[in-house]
Amino acid sequence: MQSHHADFYNKNYKIYKLRDKLVKHFKFIINFWQRYPTTSDLVHSHEIPTEQAVVMAFENATLAERTVKAAMVIRRAVLDGCNDSQQLPRPPADKDLRTEIIQLPQLLITVLSLFLYSKNRKPQSTRCQRRVVCAGQDICVNVTKGKWKMPKHILIGICVRHLTGKTKLNNILNRHGH
Template sequence: MVSTRTVIVQQYEIAETTLEEQEFQKYAIVEEAVFSELTKYMEELLDNPKVVRFIEVTSRYVQCIKNNGVSEVESHTKKNLRRKLENLYGSKIHFVSNDSGHLLMLPNSMSRDDLVRMNDQLSAKLKAIETCSDKNLITAACIIRNENLQLQSGNVWPPTPEDLSEFHLPKNTHLFLQSLLRGDNRIQHSSRVSRLIWSFGPDFTHAVTEGKFKTPKHILLPFALESLSRIVVELTKLLNRCGHGLSYSQIGEIETAIAMQTISAGEEQHLVIPRNIVANAFTHLA
């Protein structure tokens, strides 16, 4: 006689298997529908021959699958795309790797003359870019400089946590660093790029304004060193010379200003306590 527990386990396994099969079937249907859409792009490519990076085709394919309700695209889907295209189009398309190892795809209908003309056009564009690159760089530098100079009068004294948390990098400075670190201007980027932008960006502001505008980085980094290190003066001076923080004397001025502000605020109550501490509130210490 089969126990009730065994029956329940078997029913659960059947239900789970059925669910997996349904998900697999749904994925297969979406994949097939998206591949059918991709063939329209391929037909346009065959009608208007050009060289494309295969990673761009793969990205288009994967994004379309995600747009159809699939949260995670299986790795085999991307790996099998080239094989599926070769099976469908056969000798109509050709794949070749460039010097960087990236796969390029082009219609076999492209003649040698087409490739020569395309190369000539790209060479002309590259030459034009190289010719005006110095002028563009100077223009970009002036735009970023003027944008940062506008911040000079924006500091509150003494600085407060609220003021520091509200600091935003100038728009063009952020865009420049994003493009420099990524090679494009896409909004989404990795945590590494975001971290580096917020590391380099304040240095731009500090350097351009000659330290007149004090960014959160240049205030908080020396304070952090002061609380963690015994050789504070030397390290703070080194950071200041390299443009990464305020001078040791300026840090002292901020500390003094904050202390005087706290003392002034506590004179009415004849009690000097930091503003984040509430008077007459019971505190339990473990």
């Protein structure tokens, strides 16, 4: 569920309960297949050979379907990260606004690193790491609709207000998602 239908995934639901309910309800007309011991099961009808069910489940998905599923998995990781993180105190102190304190989901960092720097070139320099974190903070704020406050967005508002003394410029930046 987590990897294929992340919007319906509930990390507090006990997996063994679902399998027991399926076996109890369908008895011998379903089969389970598991790729690795740590992965979830593929459930299919007993009338379909396992090999055919695997091909149908994994290889026949279109690129668009796989992209949507990947996006939903990343979205779920961001929402879980928001729920698991501590909220910034009000007003935030300077130590609270350090980028290292906010833990972005590792899945999001990996995807952004691959997207921005290809799989052969991980972000080694601090400039590359800063770009990945910056894009990740933007994504986290937008996915959570502003619920997860990020240091970047707070600091931009404080700096612009301090340097210009104009709240109108802050309003324009806010409308553009910063």
